Amino acid sequence: MYSKKVLEHFTRPHNQGVIKNPSGVGMVGNPTCGDMMKIYIKVKKDVKKREVISDIKFETLGCASAIATSSMITDLAKNKTLEEALKITRNDVAEALEGLPPIKMHCSNLAADSLREAVRDYRDKNKK
Amino acid sequence: MKQIYFDHAATTPVDKKVLQEMMPYFNQNFGNASSIHSFGQEALLAVEKARMQVAKYFNANLNEIIFTSGATESNNLAIKGTDRAYFKKEKKKPHIITTTFEHHCVLETVKKMEKENLIEATFINPKKDGVIDVRDIKNAIKSNTILVSVMYVNNEIGTVQPISEIGRMIKSKNSEQGTGDKKIIFHTDATQAVAYFDCNVEKLGVDLMSMSAHKIYGPKGVGALYVKFGLDIAKIQDGGAQEFGLRAGTLNVPGIVGLGSAISMIRNQDSVNTKIRELRDYLVAKILKEIPDSRLNGSKIKRSPNNVNVNFSRVEGESLLMMLSAEGVFASTGSACSSGSLSPSHVLLSLGLKPEETHGSLRLTLGKNTTKKEIDYAVKAIKKSVEKLRKVSGNVLKDYYKNKS
Ligand code: FES
Numbered sequence: 001m002y003s004k005k006v007l008e009h010f011t012r013p014h015n016q017g018v019i020k021n022p023s024g025v026g027m028v029g030n031p032t033c034g035d036m037m038k039i040y041i042k043v044k045k046d047v048k049k050r051e052v053i054s055d056i057k058f059e060t061l062g063c064a065s066a067i068a069t070s071s072m073i074t075d076l077a078k079n080k081t082l083e084e085a086l087k088i089t090r091n092d093v094a095e096a097l098e099g100l101p102p103i104k105m106h107c108s109n110l111a112a113d114s115l116r117e118a119v120r121d122y123r124d125k126n127k128k
Numbered sequence: 129m130k131q132i133y134f135d136h137a138a139t140t141p142v143d144k145k146v147l148q149e150m151m152p153y154f155n156q157n158f159g160n161a162s163s164i165h166s167f168g169q170e171a172l173l174a175v176e177k178a179r180m181q182v183a184k185y186f187n188a189n190l191n192e193i194i195f196t197s198g199a200t201e202s203n204n205l206a207i208k209g210t211d212r213a214y215f216k217k218e219k220k221k222p223h224i225i226t227t228t229f230e231h232h233c234v235l236e237t238v239k240k241m242e243k244e245n246l247i248e249a250t251f252i253n254p255k256k257d258g259v260i261d262v263r264d265i266k267n268a269i270k271s272n273t274i275l276v277s278v279m280y281v282n283n284e285i286g287t288v289q290p291i292s293e294i295g296r297m298i299k300s301k302n303s304e305q306g307t308g309d310k311k312i313i314f315h316t317d318a319t320q321a322v323a324y325f326d327c328n329v330e331k332l333g334v335d336l337m338s339m340s341a342h343k344i345y346g347p348k349g350v351g352a353l354y355v356k357f358g359l360d361i362a363k364i365q366d367g368g369a370q371e372f373g374l375r376a377g378t379l380n381v382p383g384i385v386g387l388g389s390a391i392s393m394i395r396n397q398d399s400v401n402t403k404i405r406e407l408r409d410y411l412v413a414k415i416l417k418e419i420p421d422s423r424l425n426g427s428k429i430k431r432s433p434n435n436v437n438v439n440f441s442r443v444e445g446e447s448l449l450m451m452l453s454a455e456g457v458f459a460s461t462g463s464a465c466s467s468g469s470l471s472p473s474h475v476l477l478s479l480g481l482k483p484e485e486t487h488g489s490l491r492l493t494l495g496k497n498t499t500k501k502e503i504d505y506a507v508k509a510i511k512k513s514v515e516k517l518r519k520v521s522g523n524v525l526k527d528y529y530k531n532k533s
Binding site: 013016017035038060061062067103 | 442443444446447450451454463464465466468470472483484487519520521522523524525527528531
């Protein structure tokens with residue numbers, strides 16, 4: 001059974017959609033198992049010249065838990081520096097959602113992975 | 129909030145009249161049907177009445193009906209019991225034919241016996257429309273084939289199998305052989321067929337037939353196995369001599385009374401089924417018309433009157449169920465995410481669908497009390513949920529294929 005928090009994020013996901021001209025994009029999953037997640041980030045420098053995720057959006061094809069973890073990780077990563085965002089683990093996501101059924105833990109992996117992919121994509125593009 | 133139940137293939141509510149007839153057997157006439165005293169005899173009388181009711185529906189004799197705990201046990205007994213009886217006599221490894229889209233209780237039984245090296249097995253694939261071709265069964269028969277087990281109606285996609293045709297084919301195969309030779313036994317799992325299709329064992333030409341009470345407005349935990357008189361089948365559970373020595377264990381008297389009562393209430397089958405079929409056709413047409421990128425799984429015609437199984441692309445089934453449940457519509461799905469094993473439905477895969485094509489599957493199964501109003505409400509809810517989930521999934525699928533190519 002899903003927690004109330006999961007159901008909340010599932011029925012009313014936050015930060016759902018696309019960013020036009022994103023700074024980075026991460027896509028993980030494969031259609032065979034049904035989990036597909038895509039995260040878009042916009043990165044800006046803040047006053048202290050740190051790179052910060054100023055905007056983040058997601059698109060997800062998957063179960064209720066996959067959608068809820070996408071929503072939750074975008075909440076957790078928003079306005080964080082890239083270093084902070086990279087530190088978000090699947091457990092952080094699961095905990096913020098007040099737990100996930102054991103069989104659904106892999107869905108939260110996807111969320112953490114696609115965020116990491118998005119950051120890497122941004123860094124690849126901005127290598128000097 | 130509205131609560132609309134579209135999952136009658138999973139289970140049905142116990143009919144009020146059935147429940148009423150069961151009630152006294154819990155704490156008034158609570159005797160053990162094996163006891164000699166009058167409490168026991170009263171229970172026995174009730175059990176025998178139920179046996180008559182089931183036998184009548186199947187056009188069978190009283191001594192051909194074995195009460196079990198449900199279709200899973202009936203199927204286990206039919207398959208393992210046939211194998212055991214054969215092995216005891218012949219000391220040889222037999223061959224069993226079944227299909228790839230049986231219910232797990234048949235499929236896992238046969239697979240396990242194959243793995244344990246007790247039998248050889250052949251699994252026949254249905255055609256794209258979810259119907260088995262009799263010729264495929266015929267071609268699979270070998271000299272050591274002792275059992276053919278084909279379900280009557282598939283539980284997921286509702287397709288109906290040519291049971292009487294298979295029965296005739298096996299009969300003629302059997303008569304080709306000399307009298308001393310072993311005969312091929314024919315078993316069907318009729319769990320989803322009772323109340324919708326003719327279950328006359330004579331007409332079907334079956335030797336073994338399984339059913340379950342809770343699919344026909346009876347209680348859970350009770351079912352029956354038809355065992356043709358004279359058939360050699362061994363028990364698989366040791367204990368008392370109940371059920372002609374084939375099924376040890378104290379009889380579930382209230383359950384059996386409920387099963388008998390539920391099956392005896394199946395009347396005017398044709399007119400009830402026509403009504404359900406009309407509603408079902410209306411539901412399918414409405415979904416396919418109003419929701420883009422939707423598709424019906426399984427044959428449109430060779431199908432149980434109460435079954436709808438549709439697929440929506442770019443939607444995952446578990447999230448669709450959750451969304452619908454929030455709207456008060458209760459259905460089921462064959463999606464990987466919804467299964468304990470995270471693998472997609474073996475039934476949908478057996479139709480030749482790719483795993484990603486099984487994702488957005490939705491099964492809606494109607495009951496005798498389903499109304500047009502409920503259907504209209506459900507379609508609205510499905511449409512809304514599919515649109516919402518498609519918005520959430522956006523272009524991921526398209527992007528994925530674009531990146532790959
Ligand atoms: S997306 Fe398949 S289980 Fe979560």
